[in-house]
Amino acid sequence: MFEKLQRLGKAFMIPIAVLPIAGLMLGIGAAFTNPVMVETYGLTGILGDGTILYYILSTMSAIGNIVFSNLPLIFAVGIASGLALQEKGAAGLSASIAFLVMHVIISTILGFLGHTPETTTVDYFMSKGMNSVEATQQASVYGYELGIFTVRIGVLGGIIVGLLVAFLANKYYDKKLPDALSFFSGVRYIPIVSVLSISVVGVIIPFVWPYIQIAISTFSEFFGRTGPIGMFFYGFFMRILNIFGLHHAIYPLFWYTPLGGEMEVAGKVVQGGQSIFFAQLADPTTTKFSAEATKYFTGGYLPMMFGLPAAALAMYRTADTKNKKVVGGILFSAALTSFVTGITEPIEFTFLFVAPVLYGIHAILEGLSYAILYALHVAVGVTFSRGIIDFTLFGLLQGNDKTNYVWILILGIPTAIIYYYIFKILILKFNLKTPGRGEDSENKLYTKKDALLKDVEVEDVIAALGGRDNLVEVDACITRLRVTVKDISKVADDSVWKGDLKAKGVFKRGSGVQVVYGALAEILKNEINKIR
Structure with missing residues (x-):
């Protein structure tokens, strides 16, 4: 489980990595084209409608906004390519195709069931005897994805597609078919089996998602009712999970899926805390951001x-x-x-x-x-x-x-x-031995050059991981070298890592190993993968 959550957290970081720059562009663009701010500070002549800066900043805002508007597809492709051990490109392409196919099938099934844009509005459900709360909750189940009328599964749909396609890619990347169908063997088989499999998922979702959606909404409302107490435990456990690098597998569910709440912004229902914030940021009519988001x-x-x-x-x-x-x-x-x-x-x-x-x-x-x-x-x-x-x-x-x-x-x-x-x-x-206390305390931070050329030998790190033959996958996040090994018993003891190898810590679970190296982790990953 540790290894799987470790890899999932790493895969989440691939689509999340594009969000900071998109957020900066949206933040700068939206802030400096906001009519209230422009007029308040008397910047109409510089930033007002029709100026060069206005066009540049509006374009920046649009670029950022399009990223946040299409997070489900981005997560589908990012997770599939991130979790695929082989043929990552084929996995990413297959995920994009599977994502479209899933929603088209959902839309088709909804049509068979009599659910259309006209029969899934709040007014329609109220005309059938529901009260306003029930009607709003029921209408929130349905929406659009890339122009396709579908259920509002959002980023969770992208995660489902990404996980399924990654599993299929890892299982069938070297699939051999009979000679008559040999052209479709190997990498070409991945999109085929992905489409077939996601078609089954697409048929099932319209029947089960309305109940799941209502359950998620109920849980989210319950979590919201816990108020500050609930937020204390959320903040506390996220910081504890950070030790193991597992927070990356948890917080995206609150930032980008219905677990983080739902809100209508500019006529569109948005799911997830960060998605709601950036939708409000892009909406010039928003007068106050949602603290619930x-x-x-x-x-x-x-x-x-x-x-x-x-x-x-x-x-x-x-x-x-x-x-x-x-x-x-x-x-x-x-x-x-x-x-x-x-x-x-x-x-x-x-x-x-x-x-x-x-x-x-x-x-x-x-x-x-x-x-x-x-x-x-x-x-x-x-x-x-x-x-x-x-x-x-x-x-x-x-x-x-x-x-x-x-x-x-x-x-x-x-x-x-x-x-x-x-x-x-x-x-x-x-008498805690923080930096600078005691004769044997660590009194310097190791630079990349120090780590690679002087204080830490890459070959010693490989040996401590059980040797080249013991390595299955070597990756890294911001601060941790993340490795999957064949035999965990061959990995060196903590004393070796914290001694000659200068690591700040090491965690071992199942076949997963994390070694805390700070900024050195990414460099060590690259060097190990060059020579392994």
């Missing part, structure tokens, strides 16, 4: 922009005097990374393995941040992470009336103070 990510701003930089300061202040000059630069760069970009691993992994209690405190504080900002109806969006860049684009530039961003600034200083004193007190009281 942004509750699954806004809570990260306080720990990422204020809390962890303060924790880095506490680690610096508690370092041995002789080491402060060395660790000061390390911790400052890690704190700056967290504040500017929202990428927290450089700080978190400096204390996770030497002082896990600090990480537990950090997870609790992050859960509280999610709960408090949700209770205050703060609705600041996010592309990938929660640093000053996203805060500026989706908070400051959008205005406090739309986002309530001012609460992040108000609570930022108290958050920093709490992190600073909790970390400082615990480090001193329990």
